[in-house]
Amino acid sequence: MENPLPPAEELVLIDRELIQLDARRHFLLNRRAWLLGAQAPHAWGATVRPAAPAQGAEASGPGAQNVLLVLGAVLLAVAALAFTLVSWGSLGIAGRSAVLGVVTAAALGAPVALLRRGLRSTAEAVAAVGLLLTVLDAYALYAVGMPEVDGVAYAAGAAAVLAAVWAGYGRCLPALRIPVPAALLTAQLPLPLAALAAGADGPDMAWALLGTAALDAGLALPRPGRWSRWAGAAGSVVGGTALLTALAQSLDAGSTGSAVAPSVRLAAVAVLALAVAWRAPGLRAAFAAAGAFAAVAALGGPFRPELSPSWAAVVYLALALPLLGALRVSALPEPVRRGLALTGAGVAVVQAALTAAWVATVLLGRLRVLEEVWSVTTPAPAADGSGLAPLVVLLLTAGAAWWLVRVLPERTEPGPAAVVLGWAALFTAPVVLDAAPGAVFAAQLAVTLAAGALALRSAAGAGAAAKAAAGGPAGAAPAGDGVPAGSGPTAAAAVAAVPAPALRGPAGIAAGACALAGALSVSVAALDGRLATFAVFGLLGAACAAGAAYRPAPVWARAGAAALAVGYAALLAVALGALLEWPVAWWAPAVLVVPAAVAALGPRLGPVRVPAEVAAAAAGLLALALATGDAPVLALVLALAGVVCAAAAVRPERRTAAGWPAGALFLAATWVRLAASEVTVPEAYTLPVTAAALAVGFLRRRRDPLAGSWTAYGPGLAATLLPSTLAVWGDPHWLRPLLLGTAALGVTLAGARGRLRAPLLLGGATLTAVALHELTPYVVQVVDALPRWLPPALAGVLLLVVGATYEKRLRDARRLRDAIGRLK
Numbered sequence: 001m002e003n004p005l006p007p008a009e010e011l012v013l014i015d016r017e018l019i020q021l022d023a024r025r026h027f028l029l030n031r032r033a034w035l036l037g038a039q040a041p042h043a044w045g046a047t048v049r050p051a052a053p054a055q056g057a058e059a060s061g062p063g064a065q066n067v068l069l070v071l072g073a074v075l076l077a078v079a080a081l082a083f084t085l086v087s088w089g090s091l092g093i094a095g096r097s098a099v100l101g102v103v104t105a106a107a108l109g110a111p112v113a114l115l116r117r118g119l120r121s122t123a124e125a126v127a128a129v130g131l132l133l134t135v136l137d138a139y140a141l142y143a144v145g146m147p148e149v150d151g152v153a154y155a156a157g158a159a160a161v162l163a164a165v166w167a168g169y170g171r172c173l174p175a176l177r178i179p180v181p182a183a184l185l186t187a188q189l190p191l192p193l194a195a196l197a198a199g200a201d202g203p204d205m206a207w208a209l210l211g212t213a214a215l216d217a218g219l220a221l222p223r224p225g226r227w228s229r230w231a232g233a234a235g236s237v238v239g240g241t242a243l244l245t246a247l248a249q250s251l252d253a254g255s256t257g258s259a260v261a262p263s264v265r266l267a268a269v270a271v272l273a274l275a276v277a278w279r280a281p282g283l284r285a286a287f288a289a290a291g292a293f294a295a296v297a298a299l300g301g302p303f304r305p306e307l308s309p310s311w312a313a314v315v316y317l318a319l320a321l322p323l324l325g326a327l328r329v330s331a332l333p334e335p336v337r338r339g340l341a342l343t344g345a346g347v348a349v350v351q352a353a354l355t356a357a358w359v360a361t362v363l364l365g366r367l368r369v370l371e372e373v374w375s376v377t378t379p380a381p382a383a384d385g386s387g388l389a390p391l392v393v394l395l396l397t398a399g400a401a402w403w404l405v406r407v408l409p410e411r412t413e414p415g416p417a418a419v420v421l422g423w424a425a426l427f428t429a430p431v432v433l434d435a436a437p438g439a440v441f442a443a444q445l446a447v448t449l450a451a452g453a454l455a456l457r458s459a460a461g462a463g464a465a466a467k468a469a470a471g472g473p474a475g476a477a478p479a480g481d482g483v484p485a486g487s488g489p490t491a492a493a494a495v496a497a498v499p500a501p502a503l504r505g506p507a508g509i510a511a512g513a514c515a516l517a518g519a520l521s522v523s524v525a526a527l528d529g530r531l532a533t534f535a536v537f538g539l540l541g542a543a544c545a546a547g548a549a550y551r552p553a554p555v556w557a558r559a560g561a562a563a564l565a566v567g568y569a570a571l572l573a574v575a576l577g578a579l580l581e582w583p584v585a586w587w588a589p590a591v592l593v594v595p596a597a598v599a600a601l602g603p604r605l606g607p608v609r610v611p612a613e614v615a616a617a618a619a620g621l622l623a624l625a626l627a628t629g630d631a632p633v634l635a636l637v638l639a640l641a642g643v644v645c646a647a648a649a650v651r652p653e654r655r656t657a658a659g660w661p662a663g664a665l666f667l668a669a670t671w672v673r674l675a676a677s678e679v680t681v682p683e684a685y686t687l688p689v690t691a692a693a694l695a696v697g698f699l700r701r702r703r704d705p706l707a708g709s710w711t712a713y714g715p716g717l718a719a720t721l722l723p724s725t726l727a728v729w730g731d732p733h734w735l736r737p738l739l740l741g742t743a744a745l746g747v748t749l750a751g752a753r754g755r756l757r758a759p760l761l762l763g764g765a766t767l768t769a770v771a772l773h774e775l776t777p778y779v780v781q782v783v784d785a786l787p788r789w790l791p792p793a794l795a796g797v798l799l800l801v802v803g804a805t806y807e808k809r810l811r812d813a814r815r816l817r818d819a820i821g822r823l824k
Contacts (some may be wrong), residue, residue, distance in 0.1 A: 003280075104133040108169065115175055127169075127176050134162060143513045156193035163187040180190060184219070184234050188212055206245045208263050210272065213239035217276050241292055243269045243701045249420065250301040259301045266298035277336050288339025289346075294345065296320045312390035313351055317393055320347035321400050327407055350420060355390045359424045362431055363517065366525045373527045374578070387432040394425035409610065415507035423451050423514040427521075448518035449543055452561070456553040457513035485800075512557060519564070523571075533575050541568030548608050562608035566615035569594045570622060583707075585630035588623035588637045592644065595620045599648040599658075620644070631676035638669035656802035663715045671723060682727055684718040693719060708749075717747060717759060728773050741770040744805045 107130030111123035116201025138158040146154065163186040170179030195208035246265040253259035267709030273291030296319045304312045323344030326337045327685045401418035408414060426447045430440040519540050526536035547553065549559030570591050579585030595616035598605070605612050620641050627637040642665030649658035670689075674682045693716025701712045724740050731737070743768035 036466070050717050060101075085199055095513065101137075104130060104137055107133050111176060115173065120175060120285050124176060124178055125243045127173070128178050130178065131166060131169075131182055135163060138162060150197055152193055153197035156190045159186050159189040159193060163190070184216070184231055187215065188234055188238055191215075203249065203261055203265070206242050206249070209238050209242035209245065210265065210268055213242055214272055217272060232276075232283075236277075236283075239269065239272065240290070243273075243290065246294075247297055250297060251304070253305055254304045254306050259305055261297040263301040266294045266301065270294035270298060274336075277339060278333065282736070284333065284335035285339035285342065288336045289343045290339075292323050292340045292343035292348075296323075296343065308389070313354070314389050314396075317347060317351045320344045321396060324400055324404065324407075345404075348397045350398055351393050351419075353510065355393045355397075356424075358387065358390045359394075359428055362428050363521045366521060369524055369528050374530055374533070375528075387428070390423055391429055391432045393429070394421050398422040398425055412506050418512035419451075419454070419507050419510045420514060423447060423511070423518070427514075427518055441536065444522050444525075445536065445539060446517060448515055448522060448540070451511050451518060452515035452547055455508050456547055456557050456561075508557070512560065516560070516564075530575075530579060534572070534579075537568050537572050537575065541565050541572065544568060548612075558608045559611035562605070562612040563615040566594060566598060566612050566619060569597075570615075570619035574622075574626075583633075585627045585633040588627035588633065589640060591619055591623040591626065592640050595623075595641070596644050596647075598794060599644050601817055602648070602651060602654075629713045631672055635673035635676060638665050638672060642666040642669060646714055659711075663718075666715075667718060667722065670719065671726075674723065680727075682723040683720060686723055690720040692716075696815060709756040712758075713756065714758040714762070717762045721747075721762055725766050725769050726772055737770050737774055741767060741774075744770060 019170055077541060084597065098585075107126055111127045111130070114120075114123035115800060138161070142151070142154050142158070166183035166186065168177045170176060170183060172178070189518070191208040191212045192205065196206050212234045216231045219231035219235075222712065243266070246262050246269060250262035250266060251257055253262060272293045273287045277287035281286060296316060298782065299319050300312070300316045303315045307315065312577060321344055323340045326332060326340035329337060332340075398421035400420055401414045401421060404411070404414035405418055427444055429444040435443065492705045522536055523540065526532040528793065529811065539565075544561045544565035548558050550561075550563055573590040573594060574587055577584075577590050596610050598616035599800060601612075603609065622640065623637055623641065624634070627634040642662045645658040645662035648654045649662055672680075679685065694713060697712030697716055700707050721740075724736070728737050746760045746764045747763030748764075748767055751757070751761075753764055
């Protein structure tokens with residue numbers, strides 16, 4: 001106490017004593033636990049039995065071993081750090097060096113003996129501690145011997161030395177797995193750290209990363225193995241970072257001069273990646289694609305600052321598309337060819353997708369015509385050349401896709417891409433070139449018709465190919481001369497008539513979709529003028545009709561053409577009514593001419609009959625919508641539509657599909673006509689129709705006993721009962737309900753006597769409606785007189801009764817349904 005130590009040294013001694021006390025306490029606790037476990041089997045004279053294996057063990061033996069080894073290595077590492085950072089100052093220079101040297105040598109030498117004994121996992125753990133001690137040695141050397149040296153520069157040198165030492169250690173002990181990856185990961189640091197120490201900026205850092213990637217490539221390429229895998233993974237990460245860094249610098253360059261240096265770095269990345277792709281055992285396509293991408297960016301970088309973004313995209317695309325030619329270079333390894341072509345195709349796909357938005361704006365911009373049809377509109381602004389670059393992109397990508405069709409006939413993707421891109425380029429070219437309106441219409445109509453013809457021809461060619469593949473007729477020529485076995489003159493001619501591979505399958509569908517899009521766009525634009533409307537609608541309608549009649553084409557193509565032909569005919573009728581300045585309601589009869597024509601043609605339409613009739617039904621709905629503003633005209637249109645449906649129902653195959661709509665339309669026409677004429681006694685008009693219809697039905701039943709009552713008597717009874725039922729609910733007098741109820745009772749009894757379903761149900765429903773009408777005032781009076789709580793109570797009782805007798809009611813309902821079902 002007379003010579004106290006300095007506070008710092010005294011704190012170190014106290015910490016040391018506390019650590020020793022904790023270690024001693026931990027040892028004694030473990031010893032106590034072991035003694036208790038060893039003494040327990042001898043208690044009360046019990047014999048010692050070996051411990052049975054634990055049931056449902058959650059960890060395997062090797063797993064527990066590895067956990068213990070990792071924990072031990074971690075604890076040793078923590079102890080080493082504590083010794084180096086905390087207790088270092090209590091020893092002299094000689095002691096410090098001796099302790100660290102001895103411990104490091106022991107940690108690095110122990111795995112040799114452990115591996116000889118077969119303790120590989122333990123050797124791995126001790127080796128990991130030894131590697132960490134070498135790092136601490138490097139830190140201690142810097143802290144004590146070279147404090148004046150720049151820390152970043154010293155870290156770069158230390159990383160290089162440690163990487164070399166660990167690599168040598170791993171080669172001496174190849175059974176250890178940790179040293180080699182640790183050496184390779186540490187080898188990624190020297191060049192970047194040296195660049196930072198030298199005050200490097202972005203470009204120099206990119207060169208440092210590139211040099212590191214080159215060293216990794218040099219380690220990975222000579223021969224396969226663990227070195228190759230780890231070096232390849234590290235080099236890929238560092239090389240990718242160098243690529244992204246150089247690419248960002250190239251895109252940020254504001255002039256051609258400033259873009260040269262990033263382009264040089266990108267070129268170096270490209271050379272390195274392609275060299276690796278040429279010799280690397282795996283991922284060759286990925287390295288080739290990365291190198292090709294870097295080469296495209298390097299070549300296009302100096303041009304980008306001097307061009308607009310759209311034209312810069314054209315330059316990059318023009319540089320990338322030649323990479324597709326690698327598919328034809330047999331001297332290149334197959335993975336390298338695939339990687340180069342993948343880069344060219346990827347750039348083309350991205351550019352085409354970006355240009356698709358521009359094409360959509362051209363097509364959707366015409367919708368402004370719908371704001372004011374057939375009026376003098378302000379002409380579109382003249383083209384300023386900004387759309388020329390997207391047009392060039394479309395043409396280049398379409399040509400590349402068509403070339404791929406020839407090179408890769410087994411792939412189906414290039415064909416539709418070539419069709420869509422080529423159509424988009426040709427369709428938008430007149431707009432981009434600022435042609436006259438008439439020239440624009442003519443050019444776009446020609447492109448649309450060409451796309452439709454291509455769809456029909458491609459589908460026809462596919463059908464011919466399928467028939468040819470199935471074999472020719474008897475007397476087929478033998479195999480040889482390029483004609484497949486079993487093929488005759490017909491099959492050979494079919495094969496010769498088949499179009500190019502791009503025109504088959506999905507490409508034909510793409511052509512049809514393009515034709516539809518072009519037709520819609522041109523049709524909307526044609527609404528700007530009367531002459532343009534009739535010319536475009538007439539031409540497109542005639543072309544669609546011709547396509548529907550083109551028999552070699554498949555059903556789906558002809559069906560679409562037929563539906564469009566019917567639609568254009570209906571639109572022409574609407575345009576004719578507008579041209580003649582008829583009231584809108586009177587346009588409807590002209591539109592109904594189209595469904596009438598389709599119904600008249602009927603079976604002669606062949607396989608396009610159903611789509612044509614569906615389109616005709618849509619035209620009929622359009623006619624009804626046009627006539628809704630004028631009730632008398634609406635009644636006329638409903639009657640005419642009923643006539644059309646009735647004419648179609650004459651044919652047996654359309655009797656059900658068109659018969660019921662015909663009856664409904666006739667009935668609706670009657671109601672609308674009576675309402676328009678403000679008729680209060682509809683029976684004066686409906687009874688004669690009912691009498692005539694019932695007479696016709698009676699004769700029909702006599703000639704055809706199998707005819708149902710709904711067909712024979714349903715329309716006639718409904719013609720009077722339904723309008724009269726509606727009129728009853730608005731009639732305050734007693735005479736109409738009495739007469740209608742009497743008539744409904746008679747119809748119901750007649751249906752029950754004759755066991756006829758239609759009179760029974762129609763008469764019963766009418767009788768029920770009349771009875772409810774007559775009881776309504778009394779029900780209202782009774783409800784007003786009852787207490788407020790009584791209706792809910794009655795409803796509750798009713799629910800209970802219904803629930804109690806649910807099964808019986810279901811049985812009775814089934815019996816009633818069966819009885820009605822037995823009626824005619």
